[in-house]
Amino acid sequence: MMLRALALLAVVIALPGAGRAQDDTVQAATRAAEQLDRAITLLDAAEEAPDRVAALTETTRAFESGLAAMREGLRQVSAREAVLSRDLQAREGEIARLLGTLQVMGGAGSPVVFLHPAGPVGTARSAMIVADVSRGLDERAASLRAKLDEVRVLRELQESAAARLSEGLRGVQQARTDLSKAVAERTDLPRKFTEDPIKTALLIASTETLSAFASGLTDIGDDERAVDLPTVRDRKGDIPLPVLGRVLRGFKEADAAGITRPGMVLATRPRAIVTSPTAATIRYRGPLLNLGNVMILEPEPGILFVFAGLDVVYGGSGDILPAGAPVGLMGGRDPDLGAVLSVADASEDSGSGRSETLYVEVRQDNVPEDPAAWFRGMKD
Template sequence: MIRALVLALCGLATAATAQDTAEAALRAVQQLEAASISLQEAGSGRDRISALTETVQAYEAGMAAMRDGLRRAAIRERTLTRDLNTQSDEVAQLLGVLQRMGQAPTPLLLLHPSGPTGTARSGMMLADVTPGLQAKVDVLRAQLEEVAILRQLQGDALATLEQGLAGAQEARTALSEAVSDRTDLPRRFSDDPVKTALLLASTETLAAFASSLAEIEAETGAPPAPDATALKGQLALPVDGTVLRGFGDADAAGIERPGIVIATAPRALVTAPAAATIRYSGPLLDYGNVLILEPAQDVLWVLAGLAQVFGEIGQVLPEGAPVGLMGGDLSDAQAILTESRQGAASTRPESLYLEVRDGQGAVDPATWFAYD
């Protein structure tokens, strides 16, 4: 299913002269092929979750590249159409001259009113002009053919988009089910609903809640805590997206938060950037669904704004483990086509808030994560 999507995308990218889009498409299909092999060879629940995570990410990469390819193709088509329209008068004159020359008897074309000398001169002029006319005709023909190809590719994309959207949703559903059935993760803390409820009731700020969590000690005999400090500054963001607001930047309401806001696509998959312990999972204050991960002693990553959260308090997650899904409504195939034809870039209406706390204070996430 994704192969058909990417093959169609490669055609769009080639026609629209978007090499980077074609390369993104090829990476997506290679990623899915590797995930498919892993899924077939999965011998445990952990392996299956890892393969399904890769599958969802491959679909997301493929759909993003497909949107970009369609957008580029639409822009290229509009550019060519505009150029052709501006040349309409010149094209009409050119076609008229060629048509008249084609209808005139050959002997008449060789005669000139001023006699043999004039005929010779007109022949020389015609010999000079003809290559230019032919070159112009060739350019126009190539542009018309490219417009036809671009329109055909965009028209054929509907079925491929529908398949891609369906495949991505199936993979997300399978991943959610696999995560809910998972029983092989080690635990460092036990989930105490009463203690958590009391802690939430007495908490007025995220900072206070995080500080209280940091004071709770792991169980006796618990597995060692993960330590990702060696990866500081090198980690990828937990979700594919664009940083909208940096550390300490004010939002539209003038509120400054000690974290960053990442714009994501609807239903985007969120993963653990490194091995970490789940310290909290659920709604918190006005942040919506919140997941708090502990990748190292006295370090907490706060992820807020998820629609669905995976995992339980106390579990130790491996690097790359799925931790949740963003919210939002997925566009249907026709809406994506309409958006692309209007030249709009891929929309990212969802946002994930990421805050990093080291010790008792918030620090710039850039100290842990590499992003532009």
């Protein structure tokens, strides 16, 4: 009976644990914090930058990237901490059973105390098993200590994240405010044409579709001049997305109401910055049809990038923008710190926190094309 109990104990100790500490989780959260630190440094430097619009655009994007990375890092930390906590709770019952078995076997005595009725051979065999059990207990105790240490580190990260996230939220709000002011004060942009507001109003009133409006865009400007911008046709498939987000609906994919559009919809976070993916001319900016605020960019004759659903739009029709220039902000409100932390606990796949949508359409010779064929990382 004694040998059977010892054998069962050895089997229990040999069961696999939760594995080694996942250093990648801690490193991901640490890198996210470093991204926010970099954004804060950029914000301080933007005040003295020769091109404040470009500097503040980079700063705003850096804050958005850092906050997104921090959310993802916290999500991983929370998930890892939950796994470890469940594992440790399960081990509590296992440890209790192990201690109970040891007490039945005679407490904390040395192996020679465990005499076996079969004589010296049986006693020797039981002593060897007990020695194995002792080594197994030491290994299990070391494993548990490592897990407890990891839980402590993860919880410290979660506690310190609140202050870092709060600072990041204040920073991105300040960067957006400074950016809006810098854009309003900008006077150095070249112009391709001067918009005729009467012609624009007539075009809007007389069209019912984006296609019809796009076909008349060249008629709303005066004094249009030729501009030699870098071609984008040879960059097809390698153009950066205008906003940090994920695809919610693809080209001509039906929405919940069964409506299809010849573009894609990106889910973004509130107040996300939208930038010009290439050097381009603003052909139109403002409200249009049922699309909300619209920005129509012309990187070269015959090609249009249409962005719809913005809350704030920057610049004016006829302005020539460099690649990466800000064209507007998404709507919504920045979440408070508690909401950000709760989003970090949710699955990223659920789209939690991405409450705004940007509609993106690419038109070549006024024919819609699949934006996934134009923007980087959209095709496998």
